Amino acid sequence: MKEKLIMIGAGVETIPAIQKAVEMGIHVVAMDLNPQAPGFAHAQEKVIGCVYTPEKAVTALDNWALSGNKPDGVMCAAVDAPHTVAAVARHFGLKSVSMETAALATDKLAMKDRFKEEGIAIPWYKEIFSTEELQSIIETRRETIVIKPVDSRGARGVLRLIFGSDKMPAPEWAFKYARNESPTGRVMVESYLDGPQISTEGFVINGQTYTPGFADRNYEFIDKFAPHIIENGGQLPSLLNAETQHAVKKLSGEAAIALGIDNGVAKGDMVLHKGKPYVIEMAARLSGGYFCSHLIPWNAGVDFVKAAIHLAMGDIPDPESITPAYQKGVAQRYLFPPQGKVIKIDGVEEARKIDGIRMVEIRTAKGEIIPPTTNHPARAGVVIGVAETGEEAVRNVEKAVSLIKITTQ
Known part of the structure; x- marks a missing residue:
C-alpha cells in the first residue's frame, strides 16, 4: 500500500510539491478550504478544511481518517501554516517541527524574542499598542522603521515609514492598517536596515x-x-x-x-x-x-x-x-499592472519565446479586477528564466516582462 502524505494547502504554488510527491509514488491527500483549489486536480484525495486554523484542520482530517485512513507524513509548501502541520503531526503521531517551534515561526514578536535570547543578530524591535506610541517612537528614534502585524503573511499590513519623507503616512493610519491585518490585533515596529x-x-x-x-x-x-x-x-x-x-x-x-x-x-x-x-x-x-x-x-x-x-x-x-x-543563472520577476479591470493581455507568447525563459505564468484574466499593489498576493504574474550567468538571466527575464502588456481601465 502506498504511503500517504497530507499536504496542507492546495493553491497554485503548492502544485509542484503535490506533483513531486505523486512522482515519488506517494498517495497525496491535499487539504484546502477552497473547494476549487487548483492543487486538488493533482492529488489523489482532497479534504476541505482551513489550513490556518489547526483545530479545524485536525477535525477535518479526523473525519477523513474515520474510514480507516492513516497518514504517514504531513507538510505545507507555499502556505505559512507550520502551526497546522505541527498540530496534525501531533494528532496522528507524525514527524514535523514541534508545536513550540511552529508557534515561534508564526508569531513575529515571539520569534524576535527568541532570537534576542539566543544572541541572533536582528534589528531593534518593539511591540506597540497605540498611535501615540508609534508617534513617540518615530520622534525619538528619528530613523526609518517598519510597522507590521505580528501574525500575518505575504507582506500584508507591512509598511516602511521613512523618517522625514513626504511619503510618510499618518501614524494613525499606519497603526490601524497594520493592526487590521493581524488576526489577533497585535502590531510591532522594527528598525529598517538598509542593504x-x-x-x-x-x-x-x-x-x-x-x-x-x-x-x-x-x-x-x-x-x-x-x-x-x-x-x-x-x-x-x-x-x-x-x-x-x-x-x-x-x-x-x-x-x-x-x-x-x-x-x-x-x-x-x-x-x-x-x-x-x-x-x-x-x-x-x-x-x-x-x-x-x-x-x-x-x-x-x-x-x-x-x-x-x-x-x-x-x-x-x-x-x-x-x-x-553547480551554479547556473536564474532570475525571477513579477508583473504589476495598473489597478482596474483587465481589458486586454498581450505579448505572453512572445515572452515565452525569449531565450532561457522557463516560466511565464499569468495570474489574471480579461474581466478580472487588478487591486492596488499593497502586498505580494496582488502580483498578476511571474516570469522565470535560466542562463549561464545571473546577469544574462536577468536581461532575458526583463526583456520578457517588457513584452507582456496587461491593459486595465
Whole structure:
C-alpha cells in the first residue's frame, strides 16, 4: 500500500510539491478550504478544511481518517501554516517541527524574542499598542522603521515609514492598517536596515545545517509602491562574495536552530547591513514564489522539494542530494499592472519565446479586477528564466516582462 502524505494547502504554488510527491509514488491527500483549489486536480484525495486554523484542520482530517485512513507524513509548501502541520503531526503521531517551534515561526514578536535570547543578530524591535506610541517612537528614534502585524503573511499590513519623507503616512493610519491585518490585533515596529536583502532556504538535519537556496532579493520598486514593501523577485547566484555568503548562511542556520528546528526546513529573510548579516524573519516551511520548487533546482541542481518530502515522511535525505552541484543563472520577476479591470493581455507568447525563459505564468484574466499593489498576493504574474550567468538571466527575464502588456481601465 502506498504511503500517504497530507499536504496542507492546495493553491497554485503548492502544485509542484503535490506533483513531486505523486512522482515519488506517494498517495497525496491535499487539504484546502477552497473547494476549487487548483492543487486538488493533482492529488489523489482532497479534504476541505482551513489550513490556518489547526483545530479545524485536525477535525477535518479526523473525519477523513474515520474510514480507516492513516497518514504517514504531513507538510505545507507555499502556505505559512507550520502551526497546522505541527498540530496534525501531533494528532496522528507524525514527524514535523514541534508545536513550540511552529508557534515561534508564526508569531513575529515571539520569534524576535527568541532570537534576542539566543544572541541572533536582528534589528531593534518593539511591540506597540497605540498611535501615540508609534508617534513617540518615530520622534525619538528619528530613523526609518517598519510597522507590521505580528501574525500575518505575504507582506500584508507591512509598511516602511521613512523618517522625514513626504511619503510618510499618518501614524494613525499606519497603526490601524497594520493592526487590521493581524488576526489577533497585535502590531510591532522594527528598525529598517538598509542593504542587500537575501532569501535563504535550507534544512536542519540532526543539528547540521544546509543552505542550498541563496538568492539576492530585488526591491527595485520599493519607492514606487511606498509605503508598502513589495519584492520583485530576485536572482541566483548571489552577487555577494563567498565570505559574505558564508556569514549569511551561518547566521541563517543558527536562527533555524534557535527556533528549535532539528529535522526540517527553514526559510530565512536576511539583510546585509553595513557588512553584517541580520535576520529579519525565519519561516519553518517551504517557501512560495517557486523558490524551492523551481529556482533552487534550476540554480543548484538540488531537488529541494523531494528532500523536504523525505523529511516529512520521517526519512533523512542524503546530504549529498542537498549539496549544490553547480551554479547556473536564474532570475525571477513579477508583473504589476495598473489597478482596474483587465481589458486586454498581450505579448505572453512572445515572452515565452525569449531565450532561457522557463516560466511565464499569468495570474489574471480579461474581466478580472487588478487591486492596488499593497502586498505580494496582488502580483498578476511571474516570469522565470535560466542562463549561464545571473546577469544574462536577468536581461532575458526583463526583456520578457517588457513584452507582456496587461491593459486595465
